Amino acid sequence: MSSSCPVSYPFPWAPAPDIPADWRTMRDQPLLEITLPSGDPAVIVTRYKDVRRLFADERLSRNTSRHPASRISASNDLFGDPEIDNDPPRYLEERAVVMRAFSARRIEALRPVVREITAELMDAMEAGPRPAELMEAFAYPLPILVICHMLGIPPADRAKFRRLIDGYLSVTKLPVDEVERCRTQYWDYLSELIASKRAEPGDDLISELIRVSEEDPEKLTDYQLQHWVKTLLIAGYVTTASQIGTGMAVLLHRPETAKELQQDLSLVPSAVEELLRYQIMGTSLGSLRYALEDIELLDGTVVAKGTTVLLSVESNMDEEVFSDACTLDIRREDNHHMTFGAGIHFCAGAALARMELQEATDGLLRRFPSLRLAVPGEELQRPVGGFLAGYAEIPVSW
Amino acid sequence: MAESRVRVTANSETCVTSSLCVYRVPGVFDQDPEGRVLVLDAHPSAELGRELLRAERGCPTRSITVEGLDRSGLDEADEGTARVEGAA
Secondary structure, eight states: OOOSOOEESSOOOOSSSSOOHHHHHGGGSSEEEEEOTTSOEEEEEOOHHHHHHHHTOTTEESOTTSTTOOOSOSSOOTTOOTTOOOSTTHHHHHHHHHHGGGSHHHHHHHHHHHHHHHHHHHHHHHHSOSSEEHIIIIITHHHHHHHHHHHTOOGGGHHHHHHHHHHHTBSSSSOHHHHHHHHHHHHHHHHHHHHHHHHSOOSSHHHHHHHHHHHOTTTSOHHHHHHHHHHHHHHHHHHHHHHHHHHHHHHHTSHHHHHHHHHOGGGHHHHHHHHHHSOOSOOGGGGEEEESSOEEOTTSOEEOTTOEEEEOGGGGGOTTTSTTTTSOOTTOOSOOOSTTOOGGGSOTTHHHHHHHHHHHHHHHHHHOTTOEESSOGGGOOOOSSBSOOSOSOOEEEO | OOOOSOEEEEOTTTOOOOOHHHHHOTTTEEEOTTSOEEESOSSOOGGGHHHHHHHHHHOTTOOEEEESSOOTTOOOTTTTOOOOOSOO
16 A cells, blocks of 8 residues: 555544544545554454444454554554464453453442442542542542452552553653563562462452362463453553543533433433543554455455554444434434444443443432532543553542 | 234344343343353334344344334344354
8 A cells, every 4th residue: 555644543642522623524434554553554444334244354363462463652562462263263262261250240240249349439529629620539449449349459459559560551751661570560469469369369350260270271272361450450540530430520521411410311322332432531452453365445446465453442423323413412323333442352341331420320320419520531641652542630620 | 813923033142231132122131141142032012122223223232022013113223243153
């Protein structure tokens, strides 16, 4: 493909809690050349139908450690672990080990726990000063406490692993040696955690994974066990925390929509889906893929073998699939957005995330009927150089 | 009453436990202890048609198939979506 002037990705955000202007125009081309934060080239597949098809296409590999795949970051090897083969069939066997923990029944059994944690956090928020900072007071602690409960991690560890994960997820924020230090310390922390669970197993997911790996070391090697714990801990809190905050910011920036939802809380599940579709906490960087073959898109455009490909969550703005796609509609039906991906790499924690988002949204709107942003939405600041693009701080009052 | 002409099948080999079907049509779909899809009612009432088709369409690995329903007038947005064939 000829390189004209590829645009930088992620696209710059609008000043208000709104979608980037580039999302609206992106669909003019089914394939857009972009430059990753590393400076490496990639292409982004923009149209929903193509994205959904390609998520299920085994000619696109998730293993981007191979040469000459492009990197996300110049100073971080995110998603580039050569020891983890993320292609099937090995991937499916590994994934099956953790999937049972995320069945609908297991997630629903956790709902009362989440509701209790939510209530405690809101009690503290209510007793504290106003305005409150929603990220620190609520959005971060909720999923962290939930994942600590699931994985059997002492909640006292949370400040420590938060700092390490934040460093590990740096894309351009930290220099390479600092990222490396966080990575090593995080890995050491996980080794200690797993060792203590081995010595004293509990009724938690890490203990369960250890049992599986002891029964059948071929099924789950020590390295893979540690890799999964690493992934579950990261994915279990950072993304959900960002989305709790982002969803509330988007909603509270539109007081009439927030009011509409408050007056009919049965709309919470569909509102959560719409906020996920309209989501502005994440980018497509996590869906980096490598083309093992030439792959034809629906209009005949070819993704060339050897290309690094992003399957865009921005395809959630495809007007062909979502009517009035750039409008937030909390009553939207058939909202099959691509935020959790599709195909075999579909987010394992999607049902857990949905449940937490529902409980968080319902809880906040119920407890604080006059909840509002304490600064104009345009003034909310995004964290710079990290993997996710939520908000650094969300001051709220009521 | 005649048995429903609707037929629901699911491929547990390709299931990735999104749980979307279980939440969407709980009387028809469930999960085994491993979290993989189970069909509780292979011939549900045609009145569930819309929900069944949503469950079919929403499945991230296309592991659900619904037959015997009139699909005319439905949104064909996912036309061309590849199924994961024999991914396990």
